[in-house]
Amino acid sequence: MKTLKVGLCGAGNVGGAVLRTLIQSSQLLEVQGGVHFDIVQVGARRGKEVVPYEGINITTNLEDVATNPDVDVLVEVIGGVNFAYELVTTALKEGKHVVTANKALIASHGNELFTLAKENNVEIGFEASVAGGTPVIKALREGLVATKVKWFAGILNGTSNFILTEMESNQSTFESALEKAQELGLAESDPSLDINGTDAAQKASILAALAFHVPFDFSLVSFEGIEEIELEDLGYAKELGYSIKHIAHGELENNVVCVSAYPTLVDNETLLSQVGKEMNALEIFSEGIGSTVYYGPGAGPEPTASAVIADLVDIAKGGWDLDINSDDQNKLEVSDRKRAARYYRLQVNDEPGVIAKISSLFGDQNISIEALIQHEAKSKENLESISVVIISGEISNNEAVKLKNALEDLPEVFSGVKKFRIHAGEK
Ligand SMILES: NC(=O)c1ccc[n+]([C@@H]2O[C@H](COP(=O)([O-])OP(=O)(O)OC[C@H]3O[C@@H](n4cnc5c(N)ncnc54)[C@H](OP(=O)(O)O)[C@@H]3O)[C@@H](O)[C@H]2O)c1
Structure with a gap:
């Protein structure tokens, strides 16, 4: 032995x-x-x-x-x-x-x-560096070695996922959900790297290097955390058939690799939407075989130790060497080129013609409206304003930001327009 x-x-x-x-x-x-x-x-x-x-x-x-x-x-x-x-x-x-x-x-x-x-x-x-006890690195290195990965989408931060699940299931505010995560030992006393998206973005950059054979480059990963998500957004997402998850995403298209980690609307028909509490999951879509999904504990001493020891066993048996940037045709770029549908939530003055004005702004920017919800103000203090939620067609990050700014410039629209991505899934 x-x-x-x-x-x-x-x-x-x-x-x-x-x-x-x-x-x-x-x-x-x-x-x-x-x-x-x-x-x-x-x-x-x-x-x-x-x-x-x-x-x-x-x-x-x-x-x-x-x-x-x-x-x-x-x-x-x-x-x-x-x-x-x-x-x-x-x-x-x-x-x-x-x-x-x-x-x-x-x-x-x-x-x-x-x-x-x-x-x-x-x-x-470095198996334990992503998804703790769930062997996703091994899946990419070994199980999927004969396939060409097109994209991956994963819930890789247990703290964020726990907070979003608490908010969605128990109508908790972000602050009380975070407090509960801390009480249960699921969030650090300083949880900033988890909730601002850094942790998931680091994991996404590691997965991208393995999946697409590009160098590790965290500086090219674009990301945001979950701090902007409000109970209202989870409610509208549900009405539209989605859950909001923090999704780490990597994609290869025409030899360009884009990596990101953003709060994202995920269709309630998908497995990722069902991943609750502090659990992690990763969906990997490869040419020829389609999607494979890996689900399990993303942290915790025992699960993480299990991944560390699995690496030790592999090393004892001869290991594997990782050839960084072995496919020099693939190029990592900032994820501005990634096109995705977007969710926008606006608070607007309740006056005639507002919706027409917003619609024509979308038209001016050549962006389609796929769905629109308009609700009366819920609180007595806010009687003269209404919430409008719009799902756009697929647009790039630059177009999405430009549209948000243009919406906020309308005198009828209150500042603080919410904007989240929508995960398209299989392609
Ligand atoms: N916890 C998880 O569920 C989990 C999951 C996946 C990955 N990880 C990763 O695993 C690693 C360890 O996490 P952990 O949760 O075990 O952290 P931890 O409980 O804080 O343990 C870190 C240990 O390292 C020691 N240490 C830290 N800085 C040191 C320094 N400069 N010199 C000497 N000793 C030092 C600490 O010593 P003292 O006790 O004296 O401070 C402590 O014993 C991290 O990279 C983390 O991201 C953790």
């Missing part, structure tokens, strides 16, 4: 679960994975306090692990970018494989790290 000598850096939520699983499930891993894991050293700056196991070599200086000659593979689960980058580059230069759960590290330094790994003839496993 193969033995892999592991050095673990970080003993927090994920690191603790990796250690626990390697110790408690060693027999299962030998039977199912065919690998014996030897935990050579654990780097934890609080030492024994966070590593309550006998007979483990603990260091409070994490660099010791990256340079330890007995370590075959360094598991990086400290998070953050700068120190993680230092540890990982040191380990790679020392000829060690690396397994990381760190999407921010891969999204920002992936090209350099994979080049370094290749030069040193070692592997980097």
Whole structure:
């Protein structure tokens, strides 16, 4: 049986679960994975306090692990970018494989790290960096290797999805849904990277590199978070047959790759619309086979540790090398070119001719109106205003922004027009 000598850096939520699983499930891993894991050293700056196991070599200086000659593979689960980058580059230069759960590290330094790994003839496993315990990286690398991926669309941030589900199912406000997520340990005390879309956008850039063989380039991912979504929008979406989800999207068309992560209306007939609470899901559409969908827990110590250990087993069995930018015909571009239908919600003065004026503005910009809903004001304070919701035909991001600005310039339209994408699905 193969033995892999592991050095673990970080003993927090994920690191603790990796250690626990390697110790408690060693027999299962030998039977199912065919690998014996030897935990050579654990780097934890609080030492024994966070590593309550006998007979483990603990260091409070994490660099010791990256340079330890007995370590075959360094598991990086400290998070953050700068120190993680230092540890990982040191380990790679020392000829060690690396397994990381760190999407921010891969999204920002992936090209350099994979080049370094290749030069040193070692592997980097990063299954846990996207969708936690759901093996989407493996699906792209292995299961779909014989297909040409056209697009993917995924719910990749559990915190955002939990908040949207709470708002939709219980009519909670954004603030109280976020508070509940924090109480349940599903959101960090500073949840900004989750709710402003950064986390999902980083994951989308990692998936795009794998799906379309382009370099990692987070700077070309356009994204927005879920902060703008109000209960009213969820209500109108429902009336129109949609749910609102935060969707990470990547698409290849005419050798151009566009990657984005936006609040998006998703048809209630689709599987993605059914993904609730903190769960993750990814739909991958490939030429020839159509859609495959992967669903499961996107975070949590145990699911994430499961993905980390799956990478360790793969590495013990020879691994795979990732050839960055292996299809140099495909080019990554900012997602401004992506065409999608849009949802607009406007608050307008309730006076004759307003709808005609709005319709002609759409006409002037050569944009079709696919659906329009108009409701009376709900509150007594707002008697003279009405809500209007319009679904446009397919337009680019630039056209969508231009249209929003033009609508807000109309004297009858209140500022703060809401605008969300609509996911077209199969093509
Ligand atoms: N939690 C999840 O569900 C999940 C899911 C997928 C991916 N991930 C990724 O997994 C990684 C770890 O997440 P986590 O939830 O386990 O975080 P965590 O609970 O905060 O654990 C991080 C650990 O790293 C240590 N650490 C952080 N910075 C350090 C530094 N500069 N020097 C030395 N030690 C340092 C911390 O030490 P102290 O305890 O002393 O602060 C802590 O033990 C992150 O990249 C995260 O994005 C997490």
